Amino acid sequence: MKILKFGGTSVGSVDALKALIDVVKTNLDKQEQMVIVVSAMGGVTNQLITTAENAIKGIDFSEALADIEKRHFEVVKALIPVQQQNQVLTKLKLFFQELEDLMQGVTALQELSPKTRDAILSYGEQCSAFMISRILKTIHEGADYLNTTEIIKTDSTFGNARVDFEQSNFLIKNYFEHHKDSLIVATGFIASDDQNRVTTLGRGGSDYTSAIIGAALNVSQIEIWTDVNGMMTADPRRVKKAFSLEELSYTEAMELSFFGAKVIYPPTMIPAFLKKIPIVIKNTFDASFPGTFIKHDIKPSSTVIRGISSVDHISIINLQGSGMVGKAGFSGRLFSLLSREQVNVVLITQSSSEHSITFAVNPEDAKKAQALIQQEFELELQAGKLEPITIEHDLSILAIVGENMKKTPGIAGKLFHALGRNGVNVVAIAQGSSEYNISVIIYNSDLTKALNTVHDAFFAQLQKNLNVFIVGVGNISKELLSQINAHHAYLVENNLINIKIIGLTNTKKMLIEPAGIDLANWQQSLDESTEPADLNKFVSEMKSLNLPNCVFVDNTASPIPSTLYKDIFKSNISVVTCNKIANSGDYKQFADLRSTAQKYGVDFLYETNVGAGLPIITTLHDLIISGDKITKIEAILSGTISFIFNNFKGDVTFHDVVKQAQEKGYTEPDPRDDLGGIDFMRKILILARNSGLAMEAADVDLGAILPENCAKAPTVEAFYQELKVSNDYFEQLKKDAEKQGKVLRYIGKLENGKASISLQAVGMDHPFYALSGSDNIIAFTTERYCETQMVVKGPGAGAAVTAAGVFADLVKVGANQ
Ligand SMILES: NC(=O)C1=CN([C@@H]2O[C@H](COP(=O)(O)OP(=O)(O)OC[C@H]3O[C@@H](n4cnc5c(N)ncnc54)[C@H](O)[C@@H]3O)[C@@H](O)[C@H]2O)C=CC1
Numbered sequence: 173m174k175i176l177k178f179g180g181t182s183v184g185s186v187d188a189l190k191a192l193i194d195v196v197k198t199n200l201d202k203q204e205q206m207v208i209v210v211s212a213m214g215g216v217t218n219q220l221i222t223t224a225e226n227a228i229k230g231i232d233f234s235e236a237l238a239d240i241e242k243r244h245f246e247v248v249k250a251l252i253p254v255q256q257q258n259q260v261l262t263k264l265k266l267f268f269q270e271l272e273d274l275m276q277g278v279t280a281l282q283e284l285s286p287k288t289r290d291a292i293l294s295y296g297e298q299c300s301a302f303m304i305s306r307i308l309k310t311i312h313e314g315a316d317y318l319n320t321t322e323i324i325k326t327d328s329t330f331g332n333a334r335v336d337f338e339q340s341n342f343l344i345k346n347y348f349e350h351h352k353d354s355l356i357v358a359t360g361f362i363a364s365d366d367q368n369r370v371t372t373l374g375r376g377g378s379d380y381t382s383a384i385i386g387a388a389l390n391v392s393q394i395e396i397w398t399d400v401n402g403m404m405t406a407d408p409r410r411v412k413k414a415f416s417l418e419e420l421s422y423t424e425a426m427e428l429s430f431f432g433a434k435v436i437y438p439p440t441m442i443p444a445f446l447k448k449i450p451i452v453i454k455n456t457f458d459a460s461f462p463g464t465f466i467k468h469d470i471k472p473s474s475t476v477i478r479g480i481s482s483v484d485h486i487s488i489i490n491l492q493g494s495g496m497v498g499k500a501g502f503s504g505r506l507f508s509l510l511s512r513e514q515v516n517v518v519l520i521t522q523s524s525s526e527h528s529i530t531f532a533v534n535p536e537d538a539k540k541a542q543a544l545i546q547q548e549f550e551l552e553l554q555a556g557k558l559e560p561i562t563i564e565h566d567l568s569i570l571a572i573v574g575e576n577m578k579k580t581p582g583i584a585g586k587l588f589h590a591l592g593r594n595g596v597n598v599v600a601i602a603q604g605s606s607e608y609n610i611s612v613i614i615y616n617s618d619l620t621k622a623l624n625t626v627h628d629a630f631f632a633q634l635q636k637n638l639n640v641f642i643v644g645v646g647n648i649s650k651e652l653l654s655q656i657n658a659h660h661a662y663l664v665e666n667n668l669i670n671i672k673i674i675g676l677t678n679t680k681k682m683l684i685e686p687a688g689i690d691l692a693n694w695q696q697s698l699d700e701s702t703e704p705a706d707l708n709k710f711v712s713e714m715k716s717l718n719l720p721n722c723v724f725v726d727n728t729a730s731p732i733p734s735t736l737y738k739d740i741f742k743s744n745i746s747v748v749t750c751n752k753i754a755n756s757g758d759y760k761q762f763a764d765l766r767s768t769a770q771k772y773g774v775d776f777l778y779e780t781n782v783g784a785g786l787p788i789i790t791t792l793h794d795l796i797i798s799g800d801k802i803t804k805i806e807a808i809l810s811g812t813i814s815f816i817f818n819n820f821k822g823d824v825t826f827h828d829v830v831k832q833a834q835e836k837g838y839t840e841p842d843p844r845d846d847l848g849g850i851d852f853m854r855k856i857l858i859l860a861r862n863s864g865l866a867m868e869a870a871d872v873d874l875g876a877i878l879p880e881n882c883a884k885a886p887t888v889e890a891f892y893q894e895l896k897v898s899n900d901y902f903e904q905l906k907k908d909a910e911k912q913g914k915v916l917r918y919i920g921k922l923e924n925g926k927a928s929i930s931l932q933a934v935g936m937d938h939p940f941y942a943l944s945g946s947d948n949i950i951a952f953t954t955e956r957y958c959e960t961q962m963v964v965k966g967p968g969a970g971a972a973v974t975a976a977g978v979f980a981d982l983v984k985v986g987a988n989q
């Protein structure tokens with residue numbers, strides 16, 4: 173025998189009931205006897221509660237009852253042949269008549285006792301079970317209706333009655349002995365006390381009904397039919413990547429479902445758990461979903477945690493004071509008081525100093541609990557042995573759950589790393605000694621971010637999301653977006669990372685799409701955006717979205733975005749930039765940014781600041797952290813100037829070759845920054861600082877390439893004009909070098925704490941002689957690389973190589989999550 177339980181949504185409409193009929197038909201084919209347990213039609217229980225509460229105040233209930241009646245009648249008319257409808261409608265009318273009488277009683281007495289409330293609520297299940305039994309009669313003659321008040325006996329705690337298993341098991345067995353050939357449709361949720369008064373089984377009552385009957389009859393399986401694909405790794409409304417679990421143990425199900433995963437309510441499983449009856453959660457609306465199996469003999473899980481559960485509204489109460497230290501009876505007094513007064517304590521933590529106890533309760537219980545404690549511990553409070561009791565609201569619980577967690581080190585570390593890196597403040601922590609569950613209390617506002625980041629951290633076979641906000645949509649960004657678009661599928665397929673561009677802003681408009689901007693159409697979407705650009709707003713929206721694994725990318729040449737980096741780090745958001753301004757301004761600012769990023773556990777990556785995509789900053793960093801000492805750096809770090817001297821040959825004018833460099837995307841937005849040496853100066857300064865020197869821009873001895881008139885040109889246009897005017901000057905430079913069989917090179921040097929950049933003519937014997945295109949070359953002389961230098965060489969400017977460097981930095985941030 174098998175039991176199928178259908179919840180409110182599975183019996184809530186004509187379409188849902190059609191799906192239910194299909195499920196029953198499929199199962200009937202399997203020739204196994206079946207019991208169907210049903211809830212009230214979706215929403216009816218709540219409607220009955222509201223109507224009854226209104227009835228106390230004398231508010232007319234006829235319309236509300238007519239509304240509920242209409243929903244049932246519509247179903248009957250749609251799913252039962254006309255000639256059989258009358259008999260069903262008559263019985264339903266009878267139910268509604270009784271319901272009306274009860275409501276009238278409530279109005280007359282101006283009181284709704286728990287007993288009457290249970291009686292009223294029972295009509296939800298009575299109507300639906302009776303109606304569904306008659307619907308199923310159309311496919312199976314033996315379908316019959318069972319009011320479970322006849323077979324489940326309880327005490328008289330109305331609203332949350334305790335089952336008398338001895339009596340109930342006897343009645344259940346007896347009933348089914350006499351109904352062997354029937355397809356029974358039973359009411360969920362309701363029972364009766366020893367005086368045959370209707371009682372209800374509390375939250376999750378219909379699941380409980382099926383477990384009680386299932387355990388009494390020792391059924392082979394209990395199926396819970398709901399409207400989602402079983403138990404999931406996390407709340408799918410908050411975690412898009414949550415996925416359905418194939419199977420889990422009873423303990424895991426208990427831990428997971430206790431918080432959040434509303435598909436099943438834990439206490440309802442105990443009768444099945446004790447008898448080792450498998451429970452399967454299926455989806456009425458998705459026949460292809462094989463179900464989540466909750467059972468004893470499960471396959472070992474491939475992940476250390478099974479899932480993450482959450483409760484999104486919780487309050488905590490803090491007690492602290494010397495009066496608690498070493499007082500054996502203190503906790504006993506506290507928690508028996510709360511239990512006696514029916515305050516449900518959701519989580520408890522106590523420090524080993526015993527100086528403080530924190531516990532979590534549902535927000536509606538918080539004030540009551542505070543008042544109770546104040547009363548109970550009045551003397552201690554007066555004597556100052558207990559400090560005033562404090563309550564904190566707007567909190568959530570997040571818990572990682574899994575039997576594999578037991579005796580596996582590193583799990584707490586992973587959890588707290590993920591939370592910390594994303595700026596999720598942990599208010600309290602609890603881990604039971606069972607080690608099946610680590611719970612943390614965090615702010616409500618962080619819950620979605622925390623769930624996603626923890627989900628990413630533990631289900632590593634799934635790629636992580638990286639949520640990217642880009643400021644500046646010029647050469648580099650356009651290329652970056654196109655590279656990400658082209659390579660996205662590879663990164664996702666190989667479970668590396670799912671880069672989502674959430675925000676884009678240029679100087680005119682901005683666009684923020686929390687689900688991710690479609691990269692095939694980003695330009696059009698940005699052009700069509702109605703949101704004017706406002707960098708402060710862009711950053712504040714980025715922060716308030718509070719997404720996990722966020723990166724801010726500055727692809728401008730402007731000083732403005734860098735003024736916001738520090739604040740961005742403080743929101744636990746990493747920064748990736750090709751903009752050199754922040755790192756080449758005041759040394760204090762550079763040092764402050766580095767230490768702030770470190771303090772907040774986020775990345776500040778700027779590989780492209782020097783040599784574009786060439787691995788220069790990383791190489792320098794690796795040398796230093798492995799204990800090497802830099803003695804000298806010689807380098808050509810201007811891709812533009814390298815290109816100019818590599819191509820300033822034959823008849824081409826200096827002016828034209830500079831124009832070409834700009835057209836090829838090698839120059840800064842303002843080419844005077846390159847030719848004036850400022851760009852190179854910034855790079856050598858960044859290298860100096862990254863090798864540990866507290867150097868300022870003014871300390872760099874900057875030799876010029878340009879004659880005065882060009883260097884002082886007030887605009888880019890005037891600059892190009894002056895280049896033309898000074899053509900002879902550049903021709904002469906070239907000729908002088910050629911005469912000696914040399915080429916012109918703009919070379920930087922960092923040695924003995926001093927940095928200089930100068931224009932030099934070098935011969936064939938010089939390692940920097942043979943360059944082409946926009947090549948950069950950098951030679952590191954170190955304690956370890958002293959006989960032969962370590963040399964990095966290759967294109968050091970251009971959109972493709974720069975965007976690739978920014979891209980690689982982004983993937984690094986992703987990997988550090
Ligand atoms: N071109 C290259 O080979 C390399 C460039 N870089 C750096 O890349 C950065 C960008 O260079 P490109 O893309 O060539 O410049 P670009 O001028 O094409 O693009 C920068 C964009 O940023 C926008 N922008 C400026 N201030 C802004 C603000 N406050 N808010 C929003 N948008 C703003 C500009 O309007 C422009 O569209 C520069 O910092 C440059 O030093 C770094 C390494 C190599």
Ligand SMILES: N[C@@H](CC=O)C(=O)O
Nearest residue numbers: 810811812838839840
């Ligand atoms: N304009 C720069 C680009 C890289 O930073 C250069 O020419 O090197």
Ligand code: NA
Nearest residue numbers: 779782784786
């Ligand atoms: Na680089």
